[in-house]
Every structure is written in C-alpha cells, then in structure tokens.
Amino acid sequence: MKRLSILLGSVFISIVLMVFGFRSFGGHKFNGLVLQEPMKIPPIVMRADSGPVQLDDFRGRLVLLYFGYTSCPDVCPTSLANIKMALNGLTPEESAQVQVIFISVDPARDTPEALGKYVRLFQDNFIGATGTREELDLMTSAFGAKYKINQPDAGGNYSVDHTSFTILIDRNGYYILNFPHGTTSTQMSEDLRYLIENEMPISAQILAGPTYTPVVCAVTLIPSHVDGGEWLYQHHCAQCHGADLAGNPQWQTELADGSHLPPPLDKSGSAWQYSEQDLINIIKEGRNLDKPIHMPAFKSALANWEVKFIVTYMKSKWDINQLNYQHGFMTLTPQATPTLSASPTPTPAAPSP
Ligand code: HEC
Known part of the structure; x- marks a missing residue:
C-alpha cells in the first residue's frame, strides 16, 4: 500500500x-x-x-x-x-x-x-x-x-x-x-x-503581479530606433515642430489664408490619432502644399526607414493609452484634444461607444 x-x-x-x-x-x-x-x-x-x-x-x-x-x-x-x-x-x-x-x-x-x-x-x-x-x-x-x-x-x-x-x-x-x-x-x-x-x-x-518597468504593454519601441529617430527629427523637423515636439505655440490659430503653424507631434497633439501608415504618408507626401505655410514632402529627402525611425521617436513621446490606441490595441474616446480645423480631421479607427 x-x-x-x-x-x-x-x-x-x-x-x-x-x-x-x-x-x-x-x-x-x-x-x-x-x-x-x-x-x-x-x-x-x-x-x-x-x-x-x-x-x-x-x-x-x-x-x-x-x-x-x-x-x-x-x-x-x-x-x-x-x-x-x-x-x-x-x-x-x-x-x-x-x-x-x-x-x-x-x-x-x-x-x-x-x-x-x-x-x-x-x-x-x-x-x-x-x-x-x-x-x-x-x-x-x-x-x-x-x-x-x-x-x-x-x-x-x-x-x-x-x-x-x-x-x-x-x-x-x-x-x-x-x-x-x-x-x-x-x-x-x-x-x-x-x-x-x-x-x-x-x-x-x-x-x-510582476512589477513592470513603465514600458508600453505589447508595443515595444526599439531603443536604437528611438535614438536614431531623434537625431533625424532634430535635423529635419525640429525647426518647425520644435526641439521638444511641442509645435508652434500659435499652432491652433488659423492664419488669414487658412493655413496653420506646425502642430505638436507629442502627446499634446493629435498625431497619435493617425494610423502609422497615415503618419508615414503625411511625412512623405507633405500636406496643404498649396498653402504658404505647409507640411513639406520628405519623400526625396528621407528613406523609408528614416521616416519610420522618426515616427518611432514621436511614439516615444506619447502615453501608453495613445500608443495602444494608435496600434489598434484599444479604442478610446479621444480626450477633447484640440484638432486642426484645416487638416483632415483624423477619424478614430473604431470609436468606443
Ligand atoms: C517647414 C516647416 C515644417 C517642417 C520642416 C516639418 N513640418 Fe510637419 N507640419 C508643418 C505644418 C505647417 C503642418 C500643419 C500642416 C497642415 O495643417 O496641414 C505640419 C503637420 C505635420 C503632421 C500632421 C500632424 C497633425 O496632428 O495633423 C505631422 C505628422 C508632421 N507634420 C510631421 C513632421 C515630421 C516628422 C517632420 C520632419 C521629418 C516635419 N513634420 C517637418 C510644418 C513642417
């Protein structure tokens, strides 16, 4: 027995x-x-x-x-x-x-x-x-x-x-x-x-549960890409969008001709509401090119991977919810973030009810 x-x-x-x-x-x-x-x-x-x-x-x-x-x-x-x-x-x-x-x-x-x-x-x-x-x-x-x-x-x-x-x-x-x-x-x-x-x-x-270092759940930003993106950003974008991505302080004011000063690209702006592909397109193709103040096209100045690195750097300045939202992991009713009236208002992929 x-x-x-x-x-x-x-x-x-x-x-x-x-x-x-x-x-x-x-x-x-x-x-x-x-x-x-x-x-x-x-x-x-x-x-x-x-x-x-x-x-x-x-x-x-x-x-x-x-x-x-x-x-x-x-x-x-x-x-x-x-x-x-x-x-x-x-x-x-x-x-x-x-x-x-x-x-x-x-x-x-x-x-x-x-x-x-x-x-x-x-x-x-x-x-x-x-x-x-x-x-x-x-x-x-x-x-x-x-x-x-x-x-x-x-x-x-x-x-x-x-x-x-x-x-x-x-x-x-x-x-x-x-x-x-x-x-x-x-x-x-x-x-x-x-x-x-x-x-x-x-x-x-x-x-x-395990204690997490504050990294984004499921979205991993490769540090070397963030660093590379920061360098590229400082050389190509900072003169208009600001060294800290905060945009022009007057960015919300519509100018006489209907154009806008460069908006923020950090968490205070609305860049996070675009899909990754839309952001890449805006950067490559530019926007409102007919307006005196506009977003220039970077397709001949930057390689695809450089554009992606810059987007990765921008992402490192967003909060976790914005990142997850942009990545399609979560839906949320965007906070009353000021959006540019002149720009095509980004429609949230799947607005929560
Ligand atoms: C000469 C100034 C200038 C430079 C340089 C510039 N931008 Fe812009 N950008 C603008 C302006 C102005 C707008 C707003 C255009 C509009 O309202 O359509 C804009 C808009 C954007 C938007 C859309 C943001 C939103 O919330 O709608 C993104 C993304 C962006 N820029 C990224 C970049 C990146 C990345 C670079 C560097 C590779 C860059 N820009 C360089 C002037 C500039």
Missing part, C-alpha cells in the same frame, strides 16, 4: 509541476511549488477535539495543512515528523507563527478526540480535525488533493490512499504553495522563514 500511495503521490506531483511553476521572490527561490495564482480558501468548518476549526481562524499566521489518517502506516507519520523538524529549524518566535493542521480523510475511524491524541504525539499545539464525507470532499477538492478509501481486508482493516503534499496557507488566508512529499525539513524551514520575515503576504505579491 505504501508503494501505491507514493505512486499516486508522484503522479500527482508531476501534474502539479506542470500547473505550478517555481517562482522566486525578492531573491528567495522557493523550495515548495508556488501556485501561479493564490487561491482563496473556502470557509469550510472542520471539527477538532477543541471545537470547530476554520482556516480563517488563523489569519495573520501561516498554516501548514496535511491530509491523512491516523491508521496511516508510513506516509503520514513521516510527513508530520518532517513538519515538526522543519519547525524545529526555526526560532521559537518564528515557529509560534505557524499553525499545523492535520485533516483526517477517514472520519469513520478518526474521531476528533483520537485525532487530537494522535497529533499531540508529534507536538502539543498541532491541531487534528475532520468533518463529514461531504465536507472532506469539498475541502480536498478545494486544494486539488485526492484520497481513496480501499476495500477492507478480512479483518475489516482498510487503508486510504491520499495525496501526500503539505499545503501552505499564507497570512492572508490564501493557499500559495505546497511542499511535495520528499521536501526536506531544511527546505521547508527556509521557505517558512522567508514567509515569516516578509511583511507583505505572498498572496498580495502574487496578486499584484
């Missing part, structure tokens, strides 16, 4: 490994398997000899949870002894922040009293609890744990196969990682110590 439960355990662990990945936090590489997404624990009440027990009761502390049964010949005692050793690897102050709960999936034989006696053989503050078959099914499935009560032998004795990992619930009441059977007590202590010392619960860190 021992072989079977270990087998079940290792099959399960390989599944778990596929779903969960190793994750590192602030330089700490967890020995346990960290869930991609922390899991809120359902409020299921179990019974211990001291009364009802709910995981939420232990908010603010770490909980190590283990599913097993007291008649378990091998895996459970080994696991509980290992957990005890892991706690011994901590200072008394540290280990006081960890609550160990053993949940029996064999309520027919394991009464809350029997469980209490059993777990106190390991350490007197361990809790042993169980529930009805339905409660246990809810509880195990919530943690992705499995168990199977085997057929009794002639003497009425039966064994129970069960997943043999140790579940860790953080101070926020989230299931965040588990230790596969075979994790050494030292490895467990290391993870526990990290979680005890770190003020911010891991669930909060995971839920907050």
